[in-house]
Amino acid sequence: MEIEQVEISDELFECPKCGGGGGFHAAFRRREDRRYEVVLVCPSCRFRFTVGEFLFSTGEQRPIDHAMDETP
Numbered sequence: 001m002e003i004e005q006v007e008i009s010d011e012l013f014e015c016p017k018c019g020g021g022g023g024f025h026a027a028f029r030r031r032e033d034r035r036y037e038v039v040l041v042c043p044s045c046r047f048r049f050t051v052g053e054f055l056f057s058t059g060e061q062r063p064i065d066h067a068m069d070e071t072p
Contacts, residue, residue, distance in 0.1 A: 003029070003039055006049045012040075020044030034060055 006016050014021045024040040027048070031037055038054040041047070 002048070004047075004049045006051055008051055012051065015042035015044060015047055016049065017047040018042060018045040 006012070013023070015024075020042055022043070025043055027039040027041055028036040029039050037050060039048050039050055
């Protein structure tokens with residue numbers, strides 16, 4: 001299912017597609033950079049969208065970088 005980017009002007013309370021109000025469900029989409037993207041889902045029409053840089057770490061340990069991780 002396609003996920004669209006939506007701009008927020010003042011407040012996002014109603015679905016930008018169907019106008020349904022009352023908030024949204026949240027889904028999490030794993031990205032290749034070891035972070036999750038938060039995806040909002042309208043409970044009325046199931047429209048899926050993001051609102052920008054709303055990301056957080058997966059909590060997985062990053063790969064070892066010997067240039068950074070070696071002690072002198």
